[in-house]
């Protein structure tokens with residue numbers, strides 16, 4: 590990975606290499622931690638963080654769901670991220686910000702009430718999550734053999750570290766099978782989401798994305814729905830089954846890191862013409878205009894550094 594200069598830990602800046610923790614930290618053993626993934630883009634007016642407040646608010650909410658009491662306000666954490674991007678003196682187009690909270694050293698055993706909460710913000714330069722070629726040509730998706738954990742045994746609305754064991758297993762399986770990314774179904778067999786992104790398909794000019802019944806409430810998905818409606822597309826939120834995807838005209842993934850990544854193949858079925866489709870291309874190019882500060886209609890989503 591690309592190291593940066595400083596990491597913000599519990600209110601203080603520490604040099605990148607010194608941001609360390611004890612091996613007996615609670616989260617390392619039992620997995621209760623919460624993360625965010627936020628992006629800053631280099632615009633013509635300097636770096637701007639996309640939908641900063643929504644991301645930080647989701648971190649606080651994920652923590653509340655998982656009984657982690659972050660001792661900083663959303664405003665304090667917003668300020669920390671702005672300052673962190675400034676202090677690190679980045680130069681590239683893409684900066685990924687990872688705010689997170691976890692349980693530190695001092696308590697063992699599952700009851701975590703007295704475990705100290707550590708709050709950290711890190712940022713580094715990180716390009717296209719699914720590759721530049723993936724953004725241009727589209728990626729190949731495999732439906733994972735595991736389902737996303739059911740709502741009866743999981744908190745899928747929390748961006749919780751523990752949820753990523755499922756994502757990680759699915760992603761590994763997909764890549765080892767020669768694909769680029771995994772798509773997970775829910776316990777009823779309907780599309781939930783990809784391992785780290787949400788799913789859209791295009792059929793007969795309509796954009797269809799599943800409800801967030803069994804997925805993270807994605808900020809990029811929400812942005813795409815707003816954009817697509819403004820562009821005049823009909824957007825439908827409904828359950829999607831596997832075989833509908835196979836005959837879709839187009840498909841794409843949305844996420845802070847995945848941005849708008851076209852899908853060209855799913856489980857050995859070519860989607861559409863097997864390349865980035867025309868609707869996907871329009872959405873993708875408008876999304877980049879927004880995050881790079883080239884669309885004044887969405888300037889309110891950018892926090893300039």
Ligand code: PMP
Pocket residue numbers: 626756782783784785786787804805806807808809810843844845846
């Ligand atoms: N689902 C999962 C499991 C994710 O990790 C992500 C990335 N945060 C998303 C969906 C997309 O969410 P967002 O658009 O808010 O980044």
